Structure formats: C-alpha cells, structure tokens
Amino acid sequence: MLGSFNLIAEQSLDDTSTPHDFLERLLEKELIQKEDNRIQRWIQQARFPTLKTLEGFDFPFQPSINKKHIYDLASCRFIESTENVIFLGPPGVGKTHLSIALGLEAINKGFEVKFLTLENFINAVEKLINNQQAPQRLLSSLLGPDLLILDEVDIYQTDINASNLLFEILYKRHERNSTVFTSNKPFSEWNKLFGSQTRAEMILDRITHHAHIVSIEGDSYRLKDKLEKLNKKES
Ligand code: ADP
Ligand code: MG
Numbered sequence: 001m002l003g004s005f006n007l008i009a010e011q012s013l014d015d016t017s018t019p020h021d022f023l024e025r026l027l028e029k030e031l032i033q034k035e036d037n038r039i040q041r042w043i044q045q046a047r048f049p050t051l052k053t054l055e056g057f058d059f060p061f062q063p064s065i066n067k068k069h070i071y072d073l074a075s076c077r078f079i080e081s082t083e084n085v086i087f088l089g090p091p092g093v094g095k096t097h098l099s100i101a102l103g104l105e106a107i108n109k110g111f112e113v114k115f116l117t118l119e120n121f122i123n124a125v126e127k128l129i130n131n132q133q134a135p136q137r138l139l140s141s142l143l144g145p146d147l148l149i150l151d152e153v154d155i156y157q158t159d160i161n162a163s164n165l166l167f168e169i170l171y172k173r174h175e176r177n178s179t180v181f182t183s184n185k186p187f188s189e190w191n192k193l194f195g196s197q198t199r200a201e202m203i204l205d206r207i208t209h210h211a212h213i214v215s216i217e218g219d220s221y222r223l224k225d226k227l228e229k230l231n232k233k234e235s
Helices: 002-011 019-044 067-074 093-109 120-128 136-143 159-175 188-193 197-209 221-234
Strands: 084-088 113-117 149-150 178-183 211-215
Touching: 002 019, 002 067, 002 188, 019 113, 067 093, 067 211, 084 093, 084 197, 093 149, 093 178, 113 120, 113 136, 120 136, 120 149, 120 159, 136 159, 149 197, 159 178, 159 188, 159 197, 188 197
Parallel strands: 084 178, 084 211, 113 149, 149 178
Antiparallel strands: none
16 A cells, blocks of 8 residues: 555545545555465466466467366356366376466466466475475375365376375375376276276266366367478578
C-alpha cells in the first residue's frame, strides 16, 4: 500500500474521485500485490525444474493431444475432484512441459503444488536412509500438496525403501488429493516399481480409477528443434 500510495493519491486528485474511490484503489492494489507475491512464493516452493506454459505449447505439432482436453484439465476441476492425470508417451513429446504448465495453472488458482522426478524421490530416500533419518518430513511434504507432479516414472528397479515409501504416499494420496504422473513406460512395466505384483495392482488400480490418461504419440520436439537448426546451417 505504501509503495503505491503517492501514485494512487495523485490519480485520485481529479474532481470526481471520492475518498472512498481512493481507498478502494489502494486496497485493490494491495490485494493484487499480495496475490502476485503468493504466486511467486508457491512457484518457488513447487520446485519446478523450469517454467513452461500452455500458451508456449505448440499443439498443432502434436496432433495426438486433444487441446480441449488439456485446457479442460487446466481449469483444475480434476484437483477439486481428486482425480489424477497420467501423461504417457516417448521422450520429447511434451509430457514434462504439460505437467509443469498444469502445475502453474493450479498455483494460479490457489492450489499448492510440488514437482519432483521419481529419480529425485529415490535420491531423497537414499539420503535419509544413509543419514539414518526418519522419512516423516519427506512424507508430509509429499502428502500435503493439493497436486503432486511425479515426473519420469521410468525407472523400474526401485530400492525397497523408496518403493515402500512411494507405495505409502500414493496409497494415502488416493481420494485425498491429486497426482500428475509422466512416464515413457506402459502400465504393464510399472509393476517393477512396487516390489510385488499385488502391491503394484493395488496402487495402479487406485491411480487409474479416477485418472485422465493422455497418451501422446508423435515426434520429439527436441528433435524438431535440432533438425530446424541443422537445416538453417545447411541453407
Ligand atoms: P518429455 O517430458 O515428453 O520427454 P518435454 O516436455 O521435456 O518432453 O519436452 C522437451 C522440450 O521440448 C522441452 O523444452 C519442451 O518445452 C519442448 N516441447 C515439447 N513439445 C513441445 C510442443 N508441442 N510445443 C512447444 N514446446 C515443446
Ligand atoms: Mg519429461
């Protein structure tokens, strides 16, 4: 409020502005600033590897993606109904890009988001075990957020500690809050993450029960970028 006081006071010096208008403008500015600060703070807390938006996504390049479906997900109704989103497809087709973009939309709408790759998770668990620390803090940091983005669920052979913890997190998040997964492996290979077939089935059953599955089939965008650069050099 202090930062905008002089400017708004000057703007309110015309004949038609009442003290009520002045105060309203000042309060409005304060609210907008507060909301901007919250969004910035929550983006930091989410720990996205980079920021990507839906506006920056080239939908015509990836025709197997239904743009309307993605924009529907961006409304974040899936978070309100504690549903999951699963992006499947080969490397470079935009799975991580879209998951970050959905994460940003969620933060804008007031949902708390946490992003991590399966590899980050496994490393975090390993570090705790090596330091003989309890996983309680890690557990609550991954159970709390309205939206957890678990990126690159591509590693099969997971250490038993990480596997148990992942099981617990996904089991508890079910029906409580939402998770976005990205993977370049079909579900038939996710078994290896959870140690046994039974546990894998229990989790997969829950994850996919209320899930929007976005299967992307197409060319890698990374390759497109590289080919374009090569073509430019040659011409
Ligand atoms: P994936 O997670 O499927 O391996 P990424 O989302 O990491 O792929 O995409 C690789 C790179 O290409 C990223 O920089 C991403 O922003 C970009 N990218 C992928 N698909 C598109 C697209 N359709 N439009 C714009 N950028 C894209
Ligand atoms: Mg990715």
